[in-house]
Amino acid sequence: MTRLALLGSPVNGALSPVLHRAAYKAMGLPWTYHAIECPPQDLPHFLGTLDGGWRGFSLTMPLKRTVVPLLDETSETVTRIGAANTIVVTASGRLLGENTDLYGVMQALREANVTTATTVTVLGAGATACTALAVGRELGCDQAVVIARDTRRASSLLGPTAERIGIKIIIKPWTAVDHHLAVDLVVSALPPHAADALAPLWKPGTGTLMDVVYRPWPSRFAHAAQGAGRRVVGGLPMLVHQAAQQVALQTGRSPAPVTEMLLAGQSEIREVA
Template structure:
């Protein structure tokens, strides 16, 4: 990072719930970056161009959440292949010459979280849901699952969309109706990308010897499915695992300091959620 670029923030709408300030500030404290700041701003799609144009030279980068991950792309000078693959940017870094570079740290963050739990490769997998996070899940699975990924979705349109993402990302995707979602729980890896409450009914269907569940929610946590999965002895990852690992990569890009302090950031996130 260029000297003097010490400001960063997370943008989105709604944004008050974001844990990003907690994680990034914990990293700055651990790294001794006392002059760095990280804020949050309520910004919607309509307000994004003016917000970006109003930033001064002291800005290092931005984290983006919904609904800005796609809206920001036309406003950038360069987009990484990772972000372009899923048409979603969650990280913007400002260069010394004023350019805006976009990246997606959700995908490598998801892979890193799985590898931290010794999930480096699985023969097949399932994805619950077909929203924006599901495409990132497929991109991550392209790196850890050489076999078929089954996506459980609620409509024919969503099924077609997921198969399209699979074609683009090089993942063999088959689709199944949501009514059969309990079948997903038999896969060695299940990634749940659905909103709170959507998987609650599946908690009673967890098999006797479950594999790995990655539920991307972090509040409320644990979900009923996550609680049942853990009780049955399955390996469990939650939304905080994804949030911390993608934030580690953001901190490294925005500060130029690596490695970012994963343990300190996770501890801060756990404390914030516990509070």
């Protein structure tokens, strides 16, 4: 039996299994996909003991950076961002790494008619923040502000990471958020509820908020941004598009059934709510 899985910690309640299973059903593939709890220290052993039934994996936090040196081959996007969210397992057992998060965010923004951004603020300093910085570069931004609760952790984005992405990064402390929301694009790369306290800081204006949260939706931060006149793009379209790209890579069949995946995700979110 052909098996795939989501790896990460925590993975309880993750939407990826719903999306991938919907894709396989629409494609007539009798494949299985499950969420597997896998902390970083267990990843090398897990990947080193795979049998021939595995076709690929999705990776969520905190594995997107940890996995990179464990891969046999990585794409240009993985090298540039320094993080992988996708593994394709070849017939010979080689592990090929890809990052479909960048594709997912870009597709979600295009659907919202966001095609340029010369001023960008990113909230957060993890692997998703690296993707957000690459998105900013793709949209025409050459200097971005990163707002971090831990500025020492955020300093890891400087140097080689910034050079690979091709963007200048300015790190600001959490207390500086309200001075950096009046930009073309704000990307909240924070987990659910982490930006709730920032909601009152929005002032009337234009621009776009991309919030990677998809549940609960809208987040308090996104609701306040919309009330202040911002275009808001949620995490579900991003998640669906990145998962669809994973499906295409892992099945070798393109395009993936995006509509069926989106409907399955929407249905799951409604049921849980």
